[in-house]
Amino acid sequence: MTNVQTEEAVVVAAVKRLRAETGSSRRKRLQRHFTRYWQLWIMVLPAIAFIVVFSYIPMYGIQLAFREFDVTKGLTGGQWVGFKYFEQFFNNPQFGQIILNTVTISLWTLVMGFITPVIMAILINQIGNKRIKGFTQTITYMPHFISTVVMVAILQIFLTPGSGIMGRLFGNTSLLGDPAAFAHLYWISEIWQHTGWNCIIYLAALSSVDVALYEAAKIDGAGRLQLIRHVDMPALLPTAGILLILNMGSVLGVGFEKVYLLQNTLNITASEVISTYTYRVGILGNQFSYSTAIGLFNALVNFGFLILANYIAKKSSNTSIF
Amino acid sequence: MSNRQLLSSRDPAPKLKTATAFGARSRKPRAFKCTPGDRAVDIIIGILIVLILLAVMYPLWFIIIASFSDPRSVATGQVTLLPQGLGWGGYELILADERIWAGYRNTLIYSVVGTAVNLLVTLPAAFAMSRPEFKPRRIIMFLFAFTMFFGGGLIPMFLLIKQLGLLNNMWVFILPGAFSVFNMIIARSYFESSLPEELHDAAQIDGLTYFGYFAKIVLPLSTAIIAVIGLYYFVGHWNDFFTGLIYVRNQDLQPLQNVLQQILVANQSQQGAGGSVGQSSGQAQEFADQIKFGVIIVSSLPLLVLYPLLQRYFNKGVMVGAVKG
Numbered sequence: 001m002t003n004v005q006t007e008e009a010v011v012v013a014a015v016k017r018l019r020a021e022t023g024s025s026r027r028k029r030l031q032r033h034f035t036r037y038w039q040l041w042i043m044v045l046p047a048i049a050f051i052v053v054f055s056y057i058p059m060y061g062i063q064l065a066f067r068e069f070d071v072t073k074g075l076t077g078g079q080w081v082g083f084k085y086f087e088q089f090f091n092n093p094q095f096g097q098i099i100l101n102t103v104t105i106s107l108w109t110l111v112m113g114f115i116t117p118v119i120m121a122i123l124i125n126q127i128g129n130k131r132i133k134g135f136t137q138t139i140t141y142m143p144h145f146i147s148t149v150v151m152v153a154i155l156q157i158f159l160t161p162g163s164g165i166m167g168r169l170f171g172n173t174s175l176l177g178d179p180a181a182f183a184h185l186y187w188i189s190e191i192w193q194h195t196g197w198n199c200i201i202y203l204a205a206l207s208s209v210d211v212a213l214y215e216a217a218k219i220d221g222a223g224r225l226q227l228i229r230h231v232d233m234p235a236l237l238p239t240a241g242i243l244l245i246l247n248m249g250s251v252l253g254v255g256f257e258k259v260y261l262l263q264n265t266l267n268i269t270a271s272e273v274i275s276t277y278t279y280r281v282g283i284l285g286n287q288f289s290y291s292t293a294i295g296l297f298n299a300l301v302n303f304g305f306l307i308l309a310n311y312i313a314k315k316s317s318n319t320s321i322f
Numbered sequence: 323m324s325n326r327q328l329l330s331s332r333d334p335a336p337k338l339k340t341a342t343a344f345g346a347r348s349r350k351p352r353a354f355k356c357t358p359g360d361r362a363v364d365i366i367i368g369i370l371i372v373l374i375l376l377a378v379m380y381p382l383w384f385i386i387i388a389s390f391s392d393p394r395s396v397a398t399g400q401v402t403l404l405p406q407g408l409g410w411g412g413y414e415l416i417l418a419d420e421r422i423w424a425g426y427r428n429t430l431i432y433s434v435v436g437t438a439v440n441l442l443v444t445l446p447a448a449f450a451m452s453r454p455e456f457k458p459r460r461i462i463m464f465l466f467a468f469t470m471f472f473g474g475g476l477i478p479m480f481l482l483i484k485q486l487g488l489l490n491n492m493w494v495f496i497l498p499g500a501f502s503v504f505n506m507i508i509a510r511s512y513f514e515s516s517l518p519e520e521l522h523d524a525a526q527i528d529g530l531t532y533f534g535y536f537a538k539i540v541l542p543l544s545t546a547i548i549a550v551i552g553l554y555y556f557v558g559h560w561n562d563f564f565t566g567l568i569y570v571r572n573q574d575l576q577p578l579q580n581v582l583q584q585i586l587v588a589n590q591s592q593q594g595a596g597g598s599v600g601q602s603s604g605q606a607q608e609f610a611d612q613i614k615f616g617v618i619i620v621s622s623l624p625l626l627v628l629y630p631l632l633q634r635y636f637n638k639g640v641m642v643g644a645v646k647g
Contacts, residue, residue: 061482
């Protein structure tokens with residue numbers, strides 16, 4: 001009898017000890033983690049702090065889109081009004097035009113800005129002479145470092161009717177004031193600036209193609225064009241896919257600066273895009289809640305396109321960013 | 323060459339083998355025989371390259387020669403390939419312009435201090451995120467990466483900056499953009515692919531902590547990536563126009579780009595909109611144009627000089643790592 005009792009007591013005590021140990025072992029594990037890795041935590045903490053303050057707090061402030069702005073409450077806003085400001089935006093007579101402008105400009109830029117670096121990389125890759133290749137790369141990178149303000153100034157000086165070096169060709173009509181020309185001015189200047197830079201990544205992909213592939217193709221009788229078609233282009237495909245997905249995330253994300261700087265009273269019908277409209281009603285017009293709602297709508301559409309593009313790419317070619 | 327080693331060292335074991343393979347690869351594969359068709363393709367490619375080079379270089383060349391030319395010959399279209407009626411008039415006016423100097427000084431301060439802060443935040447974070455034994459890195463990475471695709475938007479950011487007291491404050495040019503996730507990923511990929519794990523093991527055996535390993539071994543081996551992301555950040559600060567436009571009203575704090583906008587774009591847009599103003603423009607307008615050419619050169623020069631100096635660091639491995647990451 002006593003034997004059984006002591007046995008029971010021993011088991012109970014063991015279980016208790018075990019429980020206590022597992023309970024504290026989590027803490028111990030955490031303690032071990034921090035004694036081992038506290039230095040890594042210190043190294044990454046400033047970055048986390050900056051991201052939390054300057055990215056996540058504004059995200060928390062998105063609720064302003066559903067509330068009345070209240071000066072005393074700031075970021076979080078006052079009374080809840082639901083979708084009032086979204087409705088106001090959708091019912092705005094300018095809504096259709098703004099979306100159309102944004103999509104027109106961004107699709108032109110997206111498509112052209114996607115194709116030209118691929119072509120340029122293939123061309124540059126064909127240059128046999130290393131010096132000429134390096135020279136071509138250096139020259140074509142250069143415009144990338146020009147600021148948007150300067151780029152717009154260059155466009156304006158060149159296109160001044162009558163006296164500008166290009167404006168002269170169009171007589172007295174000003175391309176800068178022509179709504180029909182706006183999207184084209186935008187994407188052409190965009191690819192002039194960034195094609196050289198954006199093809200770096202494709203040149204890197206081409207430089208890692210196994211030389212044996214070229215040899216094998218040549219033995220099979222492939223000419224220069226066929227080498228490009230059947231060796232170079234497949235090598236570029238994965239990189240191109242990823243970049244296309246990333247670009248899809250900005251279908252409604254036409255950069256603010258250049259459109260804003262190119263805008264004038266004559267081309268405004270073609271040049272008012274979501275970001276400039278947000279600036280106009282928000283910063284200049286002080287309609288904080290309305291402007292936040294437009295911003296949120298914009299961000300959601302972009303995010304949706306990104307997810308969609310990623311999904312399609314994953315299904316069709318097994319390329320994805322997440 | 324170093325970029326190829328970079329690429330191959332992602333997988334340390336077959337390093338020797340790939341190194342020789344890459345050595346052989348560095349010769350450009352040439353055709354066994356040149357068919358007439360290939361010759362034609364060669365010529366077409368050559369012509370296209372020349373056209374591209376001309377399209378990129380001519381506008382830049384024109385700005386340079388126009389800035390040294392007599393403004394009247396620029397306006398009437400006599401300046402095409404070489405400067406006409408050499409003169410420094412535009413540059414003399416620029417040198418005398420207080421606004422440009424103040425903007426230049428501000429931008430220089432913001433760019434140098436800003437880039438230093440950027441690197442101080444980004445490099446240690448990238449190193450911590452590159453350590454495979456640091457398990458929380460996955461969730462931290464998600465926290466970082468999410469912000470690349472979604473954000474609060476203009477107004478919440480504006481209100482936050484206001485609440486933090488950063489409106490009309492020089493730190494608004496430095497703090498909000500102090501950490502770029504994109505640049506961190508580039509640096510992390512570099513640390514992961516170019517520093518062999520054996521290096522860390524050896525450092526540990528020698529008793530180095532993470533701090534010691536980072537400062538004494540990682541940083542000295544990473545000058546290339548420091549130069550690259552340093553340049554990215556610097557260019558971003560130098561060309562920043564948005565911050566000054568949205569958050570700063572005080573003219574004394576405005577950086578170069580915002581001063582440029584006032585000089586270059588603001589008065590021109592009425593002109594562009596006005597249609598045929600070009601013809602009625604008097605001498606004042608011609609001088610204003612000449613100042614513009616000079617200002618464009620003076621403001622872009624630092625970056626155009628800086629880039630070729632750092633170009634040797636721009637190895638392709640850095641960029642490839644960025645996309646794969």
